[in-house]
Every structure is written in structure tokens, then in C-alpha cells.
Amino acid sequence: MEKACTTILVGKKASIDGSTMIARNDDTFLPLTPQRFVMRPASKKSAGKLVSNQNGFTAELPAKSFRYTATPNADVEHEGVFEESSINEKNVAMSATESVYGNERALAYDPWVPNGLAEDSLQTMVAPYIESARGGVQYLGKLIAEYGSPEGNGVLFSDKNEVWYMEIVTGHHWAATRIPDDAYAVAANQVAQQQIDFNDGDNYLWSEGIRDFVSQHHLNPDKEVWNFRHIFGTDTKKDRHYNTPRVWFGQRYLNPSIEQDPMSSELPFICHAKRLIGVKDLEYILSSHYNETKYDPLGNGCEADRLKFRPISLNRTQNSHILQIRNNVSSEYAALMWICFGVPSFAPYVPFYTNANDTDSSWSETPLEYDVQSAYWMYRTLSMLVESHHAEFIQDDLDYLKDCRQAQLRLLDEIDDAASNKKGEALTAFLTQQNYQVAAAMRTKAMKMIGHFVTKGLTLSKLTFNMDKNL
Numbered sequence: 001m002e003k004a005c006t007t008i009l010v011g012k013k014a015s016i017d018g019s020t021m022i023a024r025n026d027d028t029f030l031p032l033t034p035q036r037f038v039m040r041p042a043s044k045k046s047a048g049k050l051v052s053n054q055n056g057f058t059a060e061l062p063a064k065s066f067r068y069t070a071t072p073n074a075d076v077e078h079e080g081v082f083e084e085s086s087i088n089e090k091n092v093a094m095s096a097t098e099s100v101y102g103n104e105r106a107l108a109y110d111p112w113v114p115n116g117l118a119e120d121s122l123q124t125m126v127a128p129y130i131e132s133a134r135g136g137v138q139y140l141g142k143l144i145a146e147y148g149s150p151e152g153n154g155v156l157f158s159d160k161n162e163v164w165y166m167e168i169v170t171g172h173h174w175a176a177t178r179i180p181d182d183a184y185a186v187a188a189n190q191v192a193q194q195q196i197d198f199n200d201g202d203n204y205l206w207s208e209g210i211r212d213f214v215s216q217h218h219l220n221p222d223k224e225v226w227n228f229r230h231i232f233g234t235d236t237k238k239d240r241h242y243n244t245p246r247v248w249f250g251q252r253y254l255n256p257s258i259e260q261d262p263m264s265s266e267l268p269f270i271c272h273a274k275r276l277i278g279v280k281d282l283e284y285i286l287s288s289h290y291n292e293t294k295y296d297p298l299g300n301g302c303e304a305d306r307l308k309f310r311p312i313s314l315n316r317t318q319n320s321h322i323l324q325i326r327n328n329v330s331s332e333y334a335a336l337m338w339i340c341f342g343v344p345s346f347a348p349y350v351p352f353y354t355n356a357n358d359t360d361s362s363w364s365e366t367p368l369e370y371d372v373q374s375a376y377w378m379y380r381t382l383s384m385l386v387e388s389h390h391a392e393f394i395q396d397d398l399d400y401l402k403d404c405r406q407a408q409l410r411l412l413d414e415i416d417d418a419a420s421n422k423k424g425e426a427l428t429a430f431l432t433q434q435n436y437q438v439a440a441a442m443r444t445k446a447m448k449m450i451g452h453f454v455t456k457g458l459t460l461s462k463l464t465f466n467m468d469k470n471l
Contacts, residue, residue: 006188006246006312007098007156008282009163013181016276018327020163022156023282024095026084026319034074034376035319035341037363039356042067054080054120055150065128066090069337069354071319074366080120085321086127087335087354091159093323094136096122098154100191101234102169109217110170113148133157133164137176137205148172154187160325167193169232173210178203183270186250190243191233194269196226235265245309250285279322286320287313287344298390313345320344332427333419342379346386346397348404350442356432360439378446385453389460393453400449411438
């Protein structure tokens, strides 16, 4: 289970180009848990049973599935599948999961189901079978009703029109909020949703019987409101050091004029930025570590402040992704998956068109042992080198990341232009080839920087000695 993720969701009228965007840092337990980026083909025949090697969850898979992208573990045998992030051929994006924690009051009456649908299987069970973001919430809701959940999970869904955030908080209960088109939301390992309006089925969805469950067991601590966070969530010292500061920093970046306490338990879920939000903004937040504040562990504050809060970007962030569904181009090439397999603070996000039938082997065939030919290991190498001489290397790295973003925007514009003249299978084949070219262009830049940092790092050795020429 990924216990330390950070989530951002952006409605289409809140984004700079009319895109919907969902994004998440997939954080694991260790600095090295090799990841892959693969394309799962569509199927019209039964795939048989899915059996989890983590908790024994077992379920029959539907006969028909859509093509979809996935970012699973490389070592499935030991680590489990954990496909984590997808866009399917219907341009439905999904990211699972943001670990959340229900409180003991609610769990006393609806405990976790040990062999229920857990994170390691969740993406595989849902992403290939849904045709809309709302449909994704409803589909997963039915699975939770049937199989139960062994853990608390926040799940992100989007299509070209809607963005949804769903939180599973007990063995069988959940709620989901549609992010308003002109709004954004940030979540970080704590139940995030607040008011659920049971009279507004267009913008809220919930598990059957949840109101009766809360009433029967006297779970609502508020006198007049039905606040999902208060009813099902936690509010602990750990939350105030591990979780709420990350939400605070994301909101601080997008709403700098609003002053809030990083340890507040009442940070809002639905927010409205004063400006429009782009992919670059989500990259900044997901790669952040309390930049330009006294809490930055790489900054110059006192040790107590630098170690006070858990940052967003970590060395154990194994897969950071932004799933973008654009509304200013044809739906046939509107879906982009931006992936960072390095430490987000130091490595670029690489864009891939999801209307493709393959992924570059450097991304899809990640070995378990170090191999710089692999995208995962290459970008981890780059990240390690920058952090090892942070003061000396960080400006070069920032310049490199800026150059990557500029090159990517130029490449995407050229590919979009050429794609407008193609249709069907020819377009899919073209976009597959273009993904190869984007991966190759980014590899060239990364290897050049790795060479630069190694060369420069050799001049920084402390094993040096200058003999006085007069001796």
C-alpha cells in the first residue's frame, strides 16, 4: 500500500488551456522500487481471475476491456502489481490511490475486509472498464459494496468534462465529490472531503446507506452540518506534521494571498485559484519541498524547522504523474500522460500520448538491477547526482528542467499539428512513434546532464592537496 502520496485535481475552467488534470505522487516505502510504463491492449475475451499476491483478493475480470496505460511495479512477484495511473482509450483518466485513514469510531462498526479490493488490484479492476469519470466512481462503488475494502483509499477520476475525488473510509462506505469546473483540490493522506450534499446527485456520490450508518452509530460530531472529514477522518499530531502541511503548501502556491496555518485541521478541500493553472504548476507542487520557506529540508532554516514537516517530493517518490485530458485539440490525441520516474525535485516529467499501442522499451522493460539504459534508473541516477552536491548542482539542474519543458512544448505542438491530418489506426501508429521520439529526445538531454554532473562532481572531491611550490 502506498502510504505517503499527494494528490492534486483541477477542473477544466480552472486550467490555463481548458484541460482537466489529475495528478499524484506515488510514494512507496523505500528509495528504490523500480517502476514500468506499459500499454495494456484491449480485449474482447475473458482474462480469467485476478488473484492478488498481496492479500489474496480474488475476482473474475470482465470479458471486454479497453486499451489503457499503466505504471506497475517491475517486481510484481514480490511487490504486487500496483498499476497506479492510467488513461484508457475512452480518454478516462484514473489514479489510485491516495492512502487515507478512517477513524476508530467508524471502523468499529464497519471494519476493513482483509481480503477485499486493495490498492494493488484496484487500478487493474477498474481502469480498463470505465467510460467516464462519474462512471468510474459508480463502478468502483459497486466493487466495494461486493468485495469490501481492506484499507482507506482516495481515488482520482477525470474525463474531458469532469474531475472526481472518491474516498473509501471504512470496509464498505465511501463518498465522492465532483471538483467544480473552476476549482482545484489538494489532498495528502488524510480524509479531505468536507460537506456532502445529499440533495445534489450531480456533484456528489456516496455509498448506499451511509447516512443511516452515521446516524445509527452516532458518528457525526457536528451539531448542524454533515462534514465527511469530521465524521470519518482523523485529526492527530501525525496529521499536523505529516499531512496538513503538504495541503497548505499546495494551496499557498496557488493562492499566495491567503494566509493559513500549515498545521490547521480545517484547510478547505475545494479551492479557487486567483489565476489559471497549467501543467507546470502541478509539476512545481509535486516536486516541492516547502521551497522558499523555513521548512525546506534543503534550505537554510534551523534544523527544527527543516525537519518539522514531511515534504511533498521524496526520494521514495517512485512515480509522479499528471494525467491531462485536453479540450483544445481532437479527442483522438487529447490525452497526455506526464510521467516522472526520478525524484520529482530534480527530474523532468515526460509527456506521452495515450492513443498508442506500445511504450518505449526503456520505459516498459525496467530491470530490477541498476541499468542506466532504463528510464527509471537513468532518472534516479540524475536525481541522486543533483542531491549529492545540491548547492553546486541545483542551478544547472533547474536550467536543464526549464530546457526540457521548452523542448517538450515545442515537440507537442509539432506532433499535434501533424496528428491533425491523421485518423484511426494510422494516427495511433503515428503517435506511438512520436512517443518513442519524445522519450529519445529526453534521454539525450538526461544523459548529457548526467555526464555534466559526473564531470563537475569529480572536481569537487575533498581528496585533494596542493603542494606549496617552494617546498
